[in-house]
Amino acid sequence: MNAPWKSTAPVVSSSRISEADLVRDNLDQLSERDVEFATSLLRAYDSERGASEKQAHWLGVMAERVAQKLAKREPEPMVTGHLFERIVEMFDSASLKLKYPKVRGHFRAHGEELPLKLSRAGGGARYPGSINVSDGGPFGENVWYGRIHSDGTFEPNRRINIEEMRALVTYLTKFNTDPESHAKAHGQEYGECCFCARELTDHRSLDAGYGPVCAERYGLAWGE
C-alpha cells in the first residue's frame, strides 16, 4: 500500500496555489538550503502530477518562512542613495558664525513654484547638525520634506507625494553639486541673497547672486 504522501492525486488546494506563488516570487528571502528544497517542491507542484500532500505541506512551511522574512523586512525608503555632503559642509562652515544658518530656494512640482527652506538644527535638537528641509512656513503649519543627516544621507518625509519628493531631490542634488549656481540663480531671480535674505544692492553682489560675507561663511567662490 502506498504511503499517504505518495498519493498520486493532486491534493493542492487553492490556498496552496497562492503559497506556491509566494514562495516562487520570494525565493531570495530563503536560506540557501531552503531555496534548493523549495525549488524541488515547486518543480513537483508544477509537474503534471502536482505536489503530493507532504510536498504541499512543506510548500506551506516554506511560504510561512517567506512571509515571516517579508514581515521583518525594513520598509524600503522612498528615495534612497542620495548624499548631500556638500550641503552639510556648507552649513557646518556657516554654523561657526551663525546660530541658525538657513538657505532659501524654490523648486517646481505639479507645475507650481514651491518655496523651500533648509535650516540647520541646533545643539539641543534631536539630530544636532542635521538640516531640516521645509517650505519655510511657521512651525506646526509648515510642510516638512525631511532632513539631511550630518553624514549627508537624506531622510524623506514619507507622507510627501512621490512626484513632489522626486522634484525636491533633483533640486537638492543640483544645489549639492553646484551651490554657487543655485545661489546665483536665486539671487538674480528674487533680488535677495538666498542665505541671509538681504536685498542685493551692490552690482557685484547682484552679479554673483549673493554677497561676499555669505560667500565666506558658506565657503563659496565669490567675485573671481
Ligand SMILES: [Zn+2]
Ligand atoms: Zn547673504
